[in-house]
Amino acid sequence: xxxxxxxxxxxxxxxxxxxELRCDPISGHTALYWYRQRLGQGLEFLIYFQGNSAPDKxxxxxxxxxxxxxxxxxxxxxxxxxxxxxxxxxxxxxSLASGRGGTDTQYFGPGTRLTVL
Amino acid sequence: DQQVxxxxxxxxxxxxxxSILNCDYTNSMFDYFLWYKKYPAEGPTFLISxxxxxxxxxxxxxxxxxxxxxxxxxxxxxxxQPGDSAVYFCAATGDYKLSFGAGTTVTVRA
Numbered sequence: 001x002x003x004x005x006x007x008x009x010x011x012x013x014x015x016x017x018x019x020e021l022r023c024d025p026i027s028g029h030t031a032l033y034w035y036r037q038r039l040g041q042g043l044e045f046l047i048y049f050q051g052n053s054a055p056d057k058x059x060x061x062x063x064x065x066x067x068x069x070x071x072x073x074x075x076x077x078x079x080x081x082x083x084x085x086x087x088x089x090x091x092x093x094x095s096l097a098s099g100r101g102g103t104d105t106q107y108f109g110p111g112t113r114l115t116v117l
Numbered sequence: 118d119q120q121v122x123x124x125x126x127x128x129x130x131x132x133x134x135x136s137i138l139n140c141d142y143t144n145s146m147f148d149y150f151l152w153y154k155k156y157p158a159e160g161p162t163f164l165i166s167x168x169x170x171x172x173x174x175x176x177x178x179x180x181x182x183x184x185x186x187x188x189x190x191x192x193x194x195x196x197x198q199p200g201d202s203a204v205y206f207c208a209a210t211g212d213y214k215l216s217f218g219a220g221t222t223v224t225v226r227a
Contacts, residue, residue: 004160031213042121042206042217043161056214091160106215108153108160 002026004109006092012115013082021077021112025094032075033095033106034059034067036088043091049075082116089113120144121209123218131226136194138221140207143188147209147216150183152192155204155220164205165192197225 005024013019025032034046045059049069060066064082069075079086093106122141130136138152148169153161167174167181167190174181180193194201202225207218 009158033213033215035215035217040219042119042123042219043208043215045214045216048213059214093160104213105163105166108162110158110160 004092004094004107006090006109006112008112009110010113010115012117014117015084016081018078018080019082019114021079021090021114023075023077023092023094023109025073025075025092026107027073029094029096029107030072031095031097031104031106032069033093034075034077035091035093037091037111038088046077046090079114082114084116087114087116119219120147120216121207121218123207123221125221126219127222127224129224129226130197132199133196136192136197136201136223136225138192138194138205138207138223140190140192140218141188142190142209142216144209144211144216145188146211149210150181150190151208151210151215152179152181153206153208153217155206161206194223197223199225199227201225 007022032049035043037043048056051072052069064080067077089111091111093108095104095106151166152164154164155161165179183190204220204222206220208215
Protein backbone atom coordinates (compact mmCIF):
# COMPACT_ATOMS: atom_id res chain seq x y z
CA UNK A 1 0.00 0.00 0.00
CA UNK A 2 0.98 3.65 -0.30
CA UNK A 3 3.12 5.10 2.41
CA UNK A 4 3.27 8.64 3.74
CA UNK A 5 3.93 11.12 0.96
CA UNK A 6 5.12 14.69 1.20
CA UNK A 7 5.38 17.52 -1.28
CA UNK A 8 7.38 19.26 -2.47
CA UNK A 9 10.48 17.16 -1.94
CA UNK A 10 12.62 20.29 -2.11
CA UNK A 11 11.73 23.93 -1.62
CA UNK A 12 14.05 26.90 -1.98
CA UNK A 13 12.63 30.22 -0.91
CA UNK A 14 13.76 33.72 -0.11
CA UNK A 15 13.80 35.06 3.41
CA UNK A 16 10.48 36.65 4.28
CA UNK A 17 8.35 34.53 1.95
CA UNK A 18 5.64 32.15 3.11
CA UNK A 19 5.83 28.43 2.36
CA GLU A 20 3.35 25.56 2.55
CA LEU A 21 4.42 21.96 3.02
CA ARG A 22 2.00 19.14 2.39
CA CYS A 23 1.66 15.70 3.95
CA ASP A 24 -0.55 12.83 2.81
CA PRO A 25 -0.67 10.23 5.57
CA ILE A 26 -1.35 6.54 5.19
CA SER A 27 -5.05 6.02 4.56
CA GLY A 28 -6.91 5.27 7.77
CA HIS A 29 -4.24 6.65 10.07
CA THR A 30 -5.89 9.01 12.51
CA ALA A 31 -2.72 10.34 14.15
CA LEU A 32 -0.36 12.64 12.25
CA TYR A 33 2.86 14.30 13.38
CA TRP A 34 5.23 16.90 12.04
CA TYR A 35 8.92 16.86 12.92
CA ARG A 36 11.87 18.78 11.60
CA GLN A 37 15.52 17.87 11.33
CA ARG A 38 18.14 20.55 11.26
CA LEU A 39 21.56 19.74 9.88
CA GLY A 40 23.48 17.41 12.17
CA GLN A 41 20.67 17.10 14.66
CA GLY A 42 17.96 14.63 15.52
CA LEU A 43 14.32 15.05 14.65
CA GLU A 44 12.42 17.62 16.72
CA PHE A 45 8.71 17.23 17.37
CA LEU A 46 6.59 20.11 16.08
CA ILE A 47 2.88 19.21 16.30
CA TYR A 48 0.53 16.25 16.73
CA PHE A 49 -2.91 15.79 15.20
CA GLN A 50 -5.53 13.34 16.37
CA GLY A 51 -8.13 13.42 13.62
CA ASN A 52 -8.43 17.05 12.59
CA SER A 53 -7.60 18.41 16.04
CA ALA A 54 -4.17 19.38 17.24
CA PRO A 55 -4.04 18.68 20.98
CA ASP A 56 -0.30 19.30 21.10
CA LYS A 57 1.32 22.21 19.30
CA UNK A 58 4.07 22.56 21.87
CA UNK A 59 6.91 22.00 19.43
CA UNK A 60 6.05 24.81 17.02
CA UNK A 61 9.03 27.17 17.35
CA UNK A 62 7.16 30.45 16.86
CA UNK A 63 3.82 31.91 15.83
CA UNK A 64 5.12 32.00 12.26
CA UNK A 65 4.48 28.26 12.17
CA UNK A 66 0.98 26.83 11.84
CA UNK A 67 -0.54 23.59 10.66
CA UNK A 68 -3.93 22.27 9.81
CA UNK A 69 -5.44 18.96 8.89
CA UNK A 70 -8.62 18.38 6.96
CA UNK A 71 -10.80 15.34 6.39
CA UNK A 72 -8.66 13.37 8.81
CA UNK A 73 -6.25 13.14 5.92
CA UNK A 74 -4.04 15.77 4.33
CA UNK A 75 -2.08 18.13 6.54
CA UNK A 76 -0.39 21.39 5.62
CA UNK A 77 2.42 23.01 7.58
CA UNK A 78 2.71 26.72 6.86
CA UNK A 79 5.70 28.86 7.70
CA UNK A 80 5.16 32.58 7.35
CA UNK A 81 7.90 35.14 6.82
CA UNK A 82 10.55 32.45 6.57
CA UNK A 83 13.92 32.97 8.23
CA UNK A 84 17.23 31.32 7.45
CA UNK A 85 17.05 29.33 10.69
CA UNK A 86 13.92 27.64 9.33
CA UNK A 87 16.10 25.75 6.85
CA UNK A 88 15.69 22.06 7.68
CA UNK A 89 14.10 18.83 6.51
CA UNK A 90 10.46 18.75 7.56
CA UNK A 91 9.15 15.25 8.12
CA UNK A 92 5.61 14.06 8.49
CA UNK A 93 4.61 10.79 10.15
CA UNK A 94 1.32 9.01 10.70
CA SER A 95 0.18 6.21 12.95
CA LEU A 96 -2.89 4.05 13.06
CA ALA A 97 -4.78 5.17 16.09
CA SER A 98 -4.06 6.50 19.50
CA GLY A 99 -0.81 8.17 18.75
CA ARG A 100 0.84 6.46 21.66
CA GLY A 101 4.20 6.77 19.99
CA GLY A 102 5.75 3.79 21.58
CA THR A 103 3.23 1.11 20.86
CA ASP A 104 1.68 2.66 17.77
CA THR A 105 4.40 2.75 15.16
CA GLN A 106 4.93 6.07 13.42
CA TYR A 107 5.56 5.78 9.68
CA PHE A 108 7.52 8.60 8.15
CA GLY A 109 7.37 10.30 4.79
CA PRO A 110 10.51 11.18 2.81
CA GLY A 111 10.48 14.78 4.04
CA THR A 112 10.61 18.21 2.45
CA ARG A 113 14.01 19.87 2.37
CA LEU A 114 13.45 23.59 2.93
CA THR A 115 16.22 26.04 2.15
CA VAL A 116 15.71 29.69 3.03
CA LEU A 117 18.16 31.98 1.28
CA ASP B 118 17.89 20.39 25.84
CA GLN B 119 18.70 17.12 24.14
CA GLN B 120 17.06 14.27 26.01
CA VAL B 121 18.37 11.52 23.75
CA UNK B 122 22.01 11.39 22.80
CA UNK B 123 23.95 9.30 20.35
CA UNK B 124 27.55 10.17 21.03
CA UNK B 125 29.07 8.35 18.07
CA UNK B 126 28.28 10.16 14.82
CA UNK B 127 29.71 7.35 12.72
CA UNK B 128 30.64 3.69 12.82
CA UNK B 129 32.56 1.62 10.28
CA UNK B 130 32.36 -2.16 10.47
CA UNK B 131 33.47 -5.09 8.34
CA UNK B 132 30.80 -7.15 6.64
CA UNK B 133 29.90 -10.15 8.78
CA UNK B 134 31.03 -8.54 12.05
CA UNK B 135 28.87 -7.07 14.79
CA SER B 136 27.73 -3.44 14.76
CA ILE B 137 27.01 -1.93 18.17
CA LEU B 138 25.22 1.41 18.34
CA ASN B 139 24.77 3.22 21.64
CA CYS B 140 22.22 5.68 22.94
CA ASP B 141 21.79 7.51 26.25
CA TYR B 142 18.72 9.31 27.56
CA THR B 143 18.04 11.66 30.44
CA ASN B 144 14.26 11.74 30.86
CA SER B 145 13.13 9.15 33.41
CA MET B 146 9.55 9.44 32.07
CA PHE B 147 10.56 7.67 28.86
CA ASP B 148 9.14 4.15 28.87
CA TYR B 149 9.42 3.05 25.26
CA PHE B 150 12.47 3.10 23.06
CA LEU B 151 12.84 2.65 19.32
CA TRP B 152 15.46 2.45 16.63
CA TYR B 153 14.83 3.86 13.19
CA LYS B 154 16.95 3.40 10.09
CA LYS B 155 17.26 6.04 7.41
CA TYR B 156 18.58 5.88 3.86
CA PRO B 157 19.41 9.08 1.95
CA ALA B 158 16.37 10.91 0.54
CA GLU B 159 13.99 8.62 2.42
CA GLY B 160 12.15 9.00 5.69
CA PRO B 161 13.18 7.02 8.75
CA THR B 162 11.81 3.48 8.86
CA PHE B 163 11.01 1.66 12.08
CA LEU B 164 13.49 -1.08 12.92
CA ILE B 165 12.96 -2.42 16.43
CA SER B 166 11.62 -1.27 19.79
CA UNK B 167 11.69 -2.15 23.46
CA UNK B 168 9.43 -1.42 26.37
CA UNK B 169 10.90 -0.34 29.70
CA UNK B 170 9.57 -3.52 31.31
CA UNK B 171 12.07 -5.54 29.29
CA UNK B 172 15.83 -5.46 29.03
CA UNK B 173 16.22 -7.19 25.68
CA UNK B 174 14.29 -7.55 22.45
CA UNK B 175 15.46 -9.54 19.47
CA UNK B 176 14.29 -9.55 15.86
CA UNK B 177 16.40 -11.54 13.45
CA UNK B 178 19.81 -9.93 13.16
CA UNK B 179 18.78 -6.98 15.35
CA UNK B 180 18.82 -6.97 19.15
CA UNK B 181 18.12 -3.99 21.38
CA UNK B 182 19.32 -3.94 24.98
CA UNK B 183 17.98 -1.57 27.63
CA UNK B 184 19.74 -0.69 30.89
CA UNK B 185 17.25 1.48 32.76
CA UNK B 186 19.47 2.19 35.74
CA UNK B 187 22.11 3.59 33.41
CA UNK B 188 19.53 5.17 31.08
CA UNK B 189 21.33 3.49 28.22
CA UNK B 190 20.28 1.39 25.28
CA UNK B 191 22.17 -0.27 22.49
CA UNK B 192 21.43 -1.86 19.15
CA UNK B 193 23.38 -4.89 18.02
CA UNK B 194 23.39 -5.94 14.37
CA UNK B 195 24.82 -9.40 13.76
CA UNK B 196 26.08 -10.15 11.19
CA UNK B 197 26.41 -6.75 9.53
CA GLN B 198 25.55 -6.66 5.84
CA PRO B 199 26.24 -4.03 3.15
CA GLY B 200 22.53 -3.13 3.05
CA ASP B 201 22.78 -2.10 6.70
CA SER B 202 24.78 0.98 5.69
CA ALA B 203 22.48 3.82 6.72
CA VAL B 204 21.88 6.38 9.47
CA TYR B 205 20.42 4.88 12.65
CA PHE B 206 18.35 7.00 15.00
CA CYS B 207 17.56 6.15 18.58
CA ALA B 208 14.19 7.48 19.80
CA ALA B 209 12.38 7.49 23.10
CA THR B 210 8.89 8.39 24.28
CA GLY B 211 6.67 8.59 27.32
CA ASP B 212 3.54 9.45 25.35
CA TYR B 213 3.17 10.05 21.62
CA LYS B 214 6.05 12.44 20.98
CA LEU B 215 9.26 10.80 19.88
CA SER B 216 12.51 12.36 21.05
CA PHE B 217 15.35 11.50 18.71
CA GLY B 218 19.09 11.33 18.95
CA ALA B 219 21.22 12.94 16.25
CA GLY B 220 21.90 9.63 14.54
CA THR B 221 24.86 7.33 13.89
CA THR B 222 26.00 6.73 10.31
CA VAL B 223 26.92 3.09 9.85
CA THR B 224 29.15 2.03 6.98
CA VAL B 225 29.56 -1.68 6.36
CA ARG B 226 32.78 -2.44 4.50
CA ALA B 227 32.98 -5.41 2.16
